[in-house]
Amino acid sequence: MKRSKRYQSARGFLETGKTYALPDAIELVKKTATTKFDGSVEVHIRLGIDPKQSDQQVRGTVVLPHPTGSKKVLAAFVTPDKAQEAKDAGADFVYDVQDIEKIAKGTEKIRFDIALALPTMMRELGKIAKILGQKGLMPNPKTETVTPNIGQAIKELRGGKVAYRVDANGNIHQVVGRASFEPNILKENIEAFLDAVKRARPEALKGRFILGATIHATMGPGVALDIAS
Incomplete structure (x- = not known):
């Protein structure tokens, strides 16, 4: 894959094979942000798990100290008496x-990034579980997206709460802020996220859990973290 001159120039700030302490890594990420717009800062974690094993799944939620600046489109599957609460939140x-039926028939498109649901709606959601599941959008109690407190859950997600899960390759990806954020804000969000993932280590795992981690700005080079520090 051919990289842009801007990317290649940014890559020149990094030493091949070197890992960086978090404060230094953040400084480099801000320095190597290559976009003209205010790009996202993302954390990518490589795990030593087998994602095909059901007892080695890693998923959860964490409330970051600061909002990430990345606005997600939220959908709430609720009963009529909770509709206004969801809207207000x-x-x-x-x-x-009725909307679930439309999604099942294909007359209503998926236009959201995160789905939440009341527990009483889960039986109906079973009709579109495959559709949502293929996109990683199916509400799940483990990520606290199935809850009777729908208004509170929406407000938390609008704040600093994020849900994460391992992908098919054993990696976790998460937006933790914007390139314009102050270094201390990025540092606190990244530390909180890394701590949450560490606590989610599967009991069945015998070897190393976190094999490596990088952070980067949108379209910028990855900066390897010294996870031991």
Whole structure:
């Protein structure tokens, strides 16, 4: 894959094979942000798990100290008596049983990044579980996206709460801020996220859990973290 001159120039700030302490890594990420817009800062963690094993799944939620600046489109699957609560809390889409039928038939498109649901809606959501599951959008109690406190859950997600899960290759990816953020804000968010992932280590895992981690700005080079520090 051919990289842009801007990327190659940014890459020149990094030493091949070197890992960096978090404060230094953040400084480099800000220095190597190559976009003209205010790009996201992302953390990528490589785990020593087998994602095909059901007892080695890694997922969860964490409330970061600061909002990430990345606005997610939220959908809430609720009963009519909870619809206004979901709207007032900041849901972009509020769906009921009829909307689930439309999604199942393909007449209503998926236009959201995160889905939340009342426990009482899960039986109906089973009709579109495959559709949502293929996109990683199916509400799940483990990520606290199935909850009777729908308004509170939406407000937390609008704040600093993020949900994460391992992908098919054993990696976790998470936006933790914007390139314009102050270094201390990025540092606190990254530390909180790394701590949350460390606590999610599967009991069945015998070897190393976190094999490596990098951070980068949108379209910028990855800066390897010294996870031991």
